[in-house]
Amino acid sequence: MELVSLEVERFGCVARACVSFKPGLNVLHGANEVGKSSIARAIRFALLLPSSSSAVEPWIPWSGGGDPTVTLVFRTGSTEYYRVKKVFGTNTALLERSSDGAGWANLARAREVESRLRALLQWGIPEPGGARAPKGLPESFLASALLAEQDEVGSIFEQGLDGDAVNSGSARVRAALQAIAQDPLFKAVLDAAQARVDEAFTPSGQRKRGAGDPFKKIADDVAARQREREEAEQAANAGRLLTQRVADFQRDAVAAEGDLQEKTALREALEQTRARQSEVGRAAEARKQGQGLVDAVSEAEKNVKTAEDLLRDLQPRLPDLRKIEEDARKTFEATTADASAAREKRKGELAQEETAMLREREALRARQARVNVGLDLRESDELRGRGDAIEGTLKVLDSEISALEAVEPWTELRAARTSLDTALRREKKVGELLSKAADLRSRASTEWPTAETKVLPDSKRLAELSGLRRKLEVAEAKLDVGLSVEVSGTPSAMVSVDGAAKEAKTSPFSVEAKTSAQLDLAGAIEILVRGGRAADRDEAERQRKQWHEATTSLFATVGVAEFPALEEACRVDAERRARAEALARDAGVVDAERIALGDPTAENKQLSARIVELERRLEGTNMVLIEAAANAHGTKSHAVLTKKTAERESNRAALAKFRAQEAAIRERMVANASGDALADLDAEVRALEEAGQALDRREKKIIDERKVLDAPPGKNDALEEAARKAKKALDAALEKIASGTSDRDTWSARLQERRGAVAGIDIEALKRAEASARASTNIDGPPVDEAAIISARTAEETAKGRHEAVVGELRKAEGALQASGGAAADERVRDLEAALQRAHEKQAALEDEYAAWKVLAETLKEAERNQATHLGNVLAPDLAARLQALAGQRYSGIALSPHLGLEGIDTAGGRRELERLSIGTREQLSTLFRLCLAERLRSALLLDDQLVQSDPDRLRWFRAALRQTASVGVQVIVLTCRPDDYLEPAESPPPHVVDLNSLTTF
């Protein structure tokens, strides 16, 4: 596309303007506020904004006079001209077409104009009126790139083609760059992966913080469980300490009790000896009591006999009573057909069957016990195997952990050595830079010694002198009227023309002069002829005097004779000054570079000391293992160490658990072991299960049958009464028998008891004991006196005091223990430990999940970068080459996204974000980007004062670059208030220059 002409009426500050454009470079210049921005905006509105849009309001002139109207002619080929006219604030819009730019045919009107225009432009802007249609001035990547706005220089970097509402712009750029379209499956996968990455990470790849952080909930959960577990652990530890304390006191108490018992035994022995002295009386009493018990046995035997007599009398009558009762009952049953007796009988049978089943279950339980022993054996073997495996794992983990623990100092050592090398290089570099800066300053000083400069006039003074000289020349020109003097009649004369040296002339002669002629005639006659009016002559004289006053001393000081020589001296001085300033700037850059390198000497010292310290720390370690660990885990070694340590703790806990379980099972096996081991354990387990199930079925049957039996029987009162009476009679007899039986049993029990009591009593022995006691008083040796007993009691009291004190402490400790958490606290710790472990596992799984999404998204992007679908890859090399040509090798590359969004600038120090560049470099980079795009698209490019922050050198470079772009057939339209920035003197062919200062403005 190429713009041909623009007509503007009542738009912004422009009352009326007609601007024509040419192919190639167009420089539209004008002072501030002459309407450059209005012109730029009018072009944008003509191409992009519907005429009825309210977005035009800021551009409606305050002075009124009609609606803003813009007419833009552009062409897309040599025979394809378009003219768009929009009257803003109304629905009036017209799009016409022409093959020669002269005869126009209507193409679209009103709202349809925008649809046709956007289809023509293909800038990624949707048709107006649709769901995705923009409000106000539509935005798109290409609209921003090709119609650059003055105050939004970097806007091209803030978006990519993927931000466009429709993909027409992307398609156009893709066609222009001859890139491959993005595969739909790839796009869907990348979008899905990126969506998950965006849940957890910021655009710069950092983990999100705050409410949107998906890791927060699990991290909070882990932290809460950690706190909970630690609190529970503290409580449990306190309980364990108390447990130990109680155990210690228990041991002390046992020892104190032993001592007490010893003292008590001694005291008792003494007391017994003493007591034997009074044993005689007690022995006599015992003999009397023994005799009483023998008599009580006789009484019981008699009562038993009485009860047995009664039973012998009653029991023969019992069959008859049973018969009577049975007959009555059978009659009742026969009459009522009631099966209650049968039911009762059946109930009895069921009870017996139930008892039999319980015994069978007992037998099963015994078999189960043997099975349990067999299962325990199997489980303990399995636990031992698992424990052994864990021990093997623990050995490996110990080795890995010791290597991982050394990774951090080892890595730091390696980094410190690298840093030391770097610092040494930097130190060398600092020296070089210092030397370079000094050299540059020396050259600057040589180039432009300031002492000489002071004698030269500054540019203002030089301009004043130039003005004076111009006035003098004008004044003298007025005297240049041309003089002609004819002389005759005198033999000779001395003649001076226009102030020149006198020369001799012989009559007749004529003199031709410009301003004056002096003739010395013979006879001392002097004739002076001067041209011009007297006033002009006076003015010329005054100017000459003024000039001499102004220059005589200056010329002498500078050492020049003429004003042109002075001008030349000033020009040479200005050039040298500029070169000196450039050298000083370079020295400043070198200084900045040196300062940026910091203080490497101090760093060297610190790093050397740190290296010595780290080497000392790593002495004696296996470097090979450490290096392997470091290579394997890199920066994650600390996390791996934490994980491995946790894994080791977990394995240790599991090992302890397995060993404890094995020990408990083996202890249980020892306690429960009985008989030989089962030959076929599994068969026995199955057999037991089947037998248990069979018993369950039988039991259910019993329960069901009981329910039926418990249903109420029918009624037949008379017969039932007879049966009841017969039963009552039988029961009465049975009761008497029971009473007799009870009496017999009671007296039999008492007889047994009394016989038991008597069994231990030997009357004869008691008699002998009595006699012996009497005799022992004679063989006990010397009698024990009261003092010996008191002494023994005192010793016993002391031991008792000690015992009570220890027991007191024990009770206190037990009291404290009772107030502790006890086994429940340990159980809680175990529960919370398991919960924490699970939370850690879930956290690791979540982190793996999002890390995997990140890996996937990054790998997808990397693959895309390596494929031709990546528009950025196609355009970036050209852009990077231009940036290098402009700014030097410090910029090694440009990273553009697949959709031409800027991802960063590669420098020697790594990738940098746009914001790290200076404002000037940013505007230059954005202009380069636009030039590249315009060249590829062969489209007109509007640059609205894009390079205001650029220095003269770079502006010079850009002058060439703009012409280079224009030379390949791209129309470049520059709007500027400083035309000299863009124009070269005596250029051929010259660019199309439009002076906007003559615009009609409000």
Place this chain on the structure above:
Amino acid sequence: VSGEDDVAFRLLHTADWHLGKRFPSFDESAEKDLRRARLDVLSEVFAAATRSTVDAVLCAGDLFDEPNPGPDWWRGLLDILRRLPPEFPPIFLLPGNHDPLLADSVWAASHPFRAGLPTFVRVVDREDFREEIKPGLVLYAVPCLSKAGAADPVERIPARASGDNSVRVGLVHGTTFDLANCEMNFPIRAGGARARGIDYLAIGDTHGYRVVQDDPPVVYPGAPEPSAFDEVDPGHVVLVCFTRARGRPLLRKLPVARWRWREETIRGLPALRALAAQDLHSTVLRLSFDIEVDLRERDEIERILDDLAGNEARHGRAGVLDADRAGIRIRITSITGGFPPNLPPVLQAVVDSLQQVATGVDPDAARRACIALYKLSTLTQAQSSP
């Protein structure tokens, strides 16, 4: 019924309900199910008592998980007890080491739980508790007064008096002599029950069924509903039958639990398929993996786990599923089957790159590359399927 083998007395022995116990290893929804199950199972416990026509129900401690449980738990238990008929046999509730008899505990006389209990429910609230359940059947019970203690509660029970022919039943809570760390958790020493003339010692603490001593029986019934994967034989109550002939009582272990806790390590896909085919609706299933699969098999694992765990729209086939996928490894040598045919070159390049990282030396990077490969596989399959 007459005869020496007739059953004279029947008791139902239960313990370790742990109402209100937390299960912090599980997610919120599963934890809620498992906590509710502890109350739900009590209906089955009391139904077993009714079916067995017992003379008393002995509840041997740790009935609540803490001395001051939340209102939901004690009100829930109260509701269940109040729904029982008035003629229900006596129920004896014993405070254990988790829910000791403290002044401000749920067992305190002033607590609304105590105040609301039906008359047939007794709380063992003193150390010399004795009650004749029926003539000839006497209960001696000793509550825990603290969370820890070094005293053997059995020693608080008076020895059988001379001439006492009654059936003597002991009810205590503690750790028996053969278990680790029993010393300070109310240790129950060997031979104590026999020395005190006890015919059956009903104890609680361990969550699995155990006959610690045979004669007289010293028995842990275990928790009626399991509470951990490492418990041995939980989920029962014990029916204790005393015959008229006396001698050792007969024991019957009755299952009451709804839930079964299983911990499985899957080492092959057939094992997972077989497991998934089982009825697991009442199973708390913890799965870990030690398995290497290709991408299609990895997908199948995920489908099976989804089927077992359920989702927003439907219940899972497992009651509770806790799956740790960390042990699932991708077999990198045969991944092509996991992607649609004619993969675009750019995506094939991604597959190749991830495959290279997945076989590299950095285990973290390799693992994450495997996960990324799997995700890429699922995304491409989903996008390519009609």
